[in-house]
Amino acid sequence: MGYSIKIGKIAGIPIGIHWSWFIVFVLVLVTLAAAFFPAVTPGLSITEYWVMAFFTTLFFFGSVLGHELSHSVLAVRRGIPVQSITLFIFGGVSQISREADNPRTELVVALAGPLSSIVIGLIFLIIWFFSTPISIAVSSVAAYLGVINIFLALFNLIPGFPLDGGRVLRAIVWQVSGSQRRATRIAATGGRVVSYLFILAGIFEVLVLGNIIGGIWLAFIGWFLNSAAGSSYQQVALQDVLKQAEVDEVMERDFETVPPDMSVHDLVEEHVLRHGIRAFPVVSDSTLLGLITLHDVRHYPREQWPELTVGQVMTSRDKLHVATEKENLRDVVTLMDSANVNQLPVTDDGRIVGLVTRTDVVRFFAVRRELGMEEEETAEGSDKAA
Numbered sequence: 001m002g003y004s005i006k007i008g009k010i011a012g013i014p015i016g017i018h019w020s021w022f023i024v025f026v027l028v029l030v031t032l033a034a035a036f037f038p039a040v041t042p043g044l045s046i047t048e049y050w051v052m053a054f055f056t057t058l059f060f061f062g063s064v065l066g067h068e069l070s071h072s073v074l075a076v077r078r079g080i081p082v083q084s085i086t087l088f089i090f091g092g093v094s095q096i097s098r099e100a101d102n103p104r105t106e107l108v109v110a111l112a113g114p115l116s117s118i119v120i121g122l123i124f125l126i127i128w129f130f131s132t133p134i135s136i137a138v139s140s141v142a143a144y145l146g147v148i149n150i151f152l153a154l155f156n157l158i159p160g161f162p163l164d165g166g167r168v169l170r171a172i173v174w175q176v177s178g179s180q181r182r183a184t185r186i187a188a189t190g191g192r193v194v195s196y197l198f199i200l201a202g203i204f205e206v207l208v209l210g211n212i213i214g215g216i217w218l219a220f221i222g223w224f225l226n227s228a229a230g231s232s233y234q235q236v237a238l239q240d241v242l243k244q245a246e247v248d249e250v251m252e253r254d255f256e257t258v259p260p261d262m263s264v265h266d267l268v269e270e271h272v273l274r275h276g277i278r279a280f281p282v283v284s285d286s287t288l289l290g291l292i293t294l295h296d297v298r299h300y301p302r303e304q305w306p307e308l309t310v311g312q313v314m315t316s317r318d319k320l321h322v323a324t325e326k327e328n329l330r331d332v333v334t335l336m337d338s339a340n341v342n343q344l345p346v347t348d349d350g351r352i353v354g355l356v357t358r359t360d361v362v363r364f365f366a367v368r369r370e371l372g373m374e375e376e377e378t379a380e381g382s383d384k385a386a
């Protein structure tokens, strides 16, 4: 997700804030301070309303983060890497780099979010109960947060993919039918139905009840769910195809290698500039020693290039991620994403046999798509095996 600011790491997972979040933060803050709290707790000062609104907004987004963290922590615990969590306009999204391997994992990861929202909601309701005789400001903040977290849990449990409830539905259908793809299709259809209901409810609000802002919000949520349902289905279909293809179907066998004693200057002049290639395996007697990319070279000033050797600048073998010929493409793409690299050397017993790049994977799909092969329903058997 573009345009997001990294704010730190929790449990090893990078947390980011999308620019749209700041708009929502201000909107929620102003609505609470100027309209909501003055209406429900009259008689306080303007400063008190703003302080209440500020803490409510802060805790609200903290709650959303707690919801996302619960998904992520359970995903990581079950062996699914999580790249990051981003807070954006609709709350939060966990960048989980691949789908669950079995329905049970899917179910546990999906339920973790709503369950944590219910727990957080109950904690705030307990605070509300005990603070009511002491402070009206604290108790109304707690009441608001309690209700909104319960609401967040219920909203997310609506059985339309990619909402958590849609994932629960998918896990159940997957368990019963044994096909992840069929389960995703049914859950995505559920997502579409729910999205149209939201849009219809929005139109009803505007035309019949005359509530324009509320109606537009409902329709907007519907539109968002609709596009998310479509793209999530495609994402799963893509992973499905990836899971069935192996590295040796896409890797380049014909690639340039460089020796470790070559100077960086010669590498740039004779290889990079002449052929436009950005990454070279560093090889001696067909044994892989490392990989050198433009990224490595850029760390050094140009004046040093004639004296530096490829061996000094390269990323050495022990720090390098590699693939094997029979690995499936889904795992390889996951590895490239989590290591944030564009290519992986393919090795067989320490010897380099190929190079697999993101471009190779994309080309593989482009060809299959042109041949009309991507909709092939061959996943049923491999689903069960996985």
Ligand SMILES: [Zn+2]
Pocket: 067, 068, 071, 113, 114, 156, 164
């Ligand atoms: Zn969730």
